[in-house]
Amino acid sequence: MTGRDTDTTDIDSTDTGATDAATDSGAVGAEADATDSQDRPRVAVFRPDDDRLAEAASLLDGLGVTPIPDPMLAVEPTGELPRSDAAYAILTSKTGAELVGEAGGRFDGTVCAIGDRTARALHGEGYEVGVVPDEFSSAGLVAILRERVPGTRVEVARSDHGSSVLLEGLNAAGAYVHETVLYSLARPADSGRSATLAAAGDLDGALFTSSLTVGNFLAAAREHGVEPEALDGLNEAVVGTIGEPTRETAEAAGIRVDVVPEAADFEALTRAVVSRLDR
Numbered sequence: 272m273t274g275r276d277t278d279t280t281d282i283d284s285t286d287t288g289a290t291d292a293a294t295d296s297g298a299v300g301a302e303a304d305a306t307d308s309q310d311r312p313r314v315a316v317f318r319p320d321d322d323r324l325a326e327a328a329s330l331l332d333g334l335g336v337t338p339i340p341d342p343m344l345a346v347e348p349t350g351e352l353p354r355s356d357a358a359y360a361i362l363t364s365k366t367g368a369e370l371v372g373e374a375g376g377r378f379d380g381t382v383c384a385i386g387d388r389t390a391r392a393l394h395g396e397g398y399e400v401g402v403v404p405d406e407f408s409s410a411g412l413v414a415i416l417r418e419r420v421p422g423t424r425v426e427v428a429r430s431d432h433g434s435s436v437l438l439e440g441l442n443a444a445g446a447y448v449h450e451t452v453l454y455s456l457a458r459p460a461d462s463g464r465s466a467t468l469a470a471a472g473d474l475d476g477a478l479f480t481s482s483l484t485v486g487n488f489l490a491a492a493r494e495h496g497v498e499p500e501a502l503d504g505l506n507e508a509v510v511g512t513i514g515e516p517t518r519e520t521a522e523a524a525g526i527r528v529d530v531v532p533e534a535a536d537f538e539a540l541t542r543a544v545v546s547r548l549d550r
Contacts, residue, residue: 372396
């Protein structure tokens with residue numbers, strides 16, 4: 272299997288989780304502060320403040336670097352439920368699968384997951400998954416469904432920042448597509464620690480998992496009044512992105528990207544960036 276288990280902005284993998292308790296108690300931040308004194312390289316991670324952030328911090332710490340947890344995405348559920356009467360229902364993230372399951376949503380047709388992580392979340396909520404593409408992306412879903420969906424109703428349930436590739440591709444294939452926005456993605460009000468560190472020249476690496484995390488990092492830097500300095504600091508650090516769309520967004524913003532791993536998942540990204548750090 273190849274690709275990322277989400278579209279370019281949805282949360283999964285990246286769409287990717289130690290324990291909620293560790294995050295809720297501030298253990299991630301405490302871990303980072305404790306290791307700062309050891310003069311290890313500092314690497315920023317922008318995952319949502321849940322099990323994914325705790326897992327990312329644990330991975331970085333185990334690789335001998337200091338994690339700088341700076342969540343750039345927060346989930347805000349809309350309370351909407353997807354239609355149940357579609358021939359195909361597509362979920363593009365673990366987050367979406369869990370929200371639908373918690374709300375008791377049902378599907379009469381074939382359930383499709385954008386990747387293995389989403390499929391596991393759907394299974395955990397009691398849904399049978401009939402389609403998972405070989406390429407974990409919106410394009411991969413279009414490719415595997417193109418010949419199946421002409422004349423059928425397709426429900427797409429995801430975040431408010433979903434890729435247009437999925438809807439456009441399914442419509443072009445002749446499907447009747449309906450989209451339900453399950454949650455919005457917002458930048459947390461307290462984000463930006465990594466931007467101030469980058470501006471001061473104190474950040475050694477950064478792990479961008481979507482175009483939205485790039486945009487929100489820059490917005491946080493702007494809010495803190497350090498955007499030019501933060502860009503300069505990033506360009507002295509090792510910057511990694513998951514996937515070409517994220518690389519393109521970063522480079523368009525003036526960020527030099529050093530690493531785009533062939534295996535587009537978070538652990539591969541982390542290991543590739545850490546391997547490039549000066550020790």
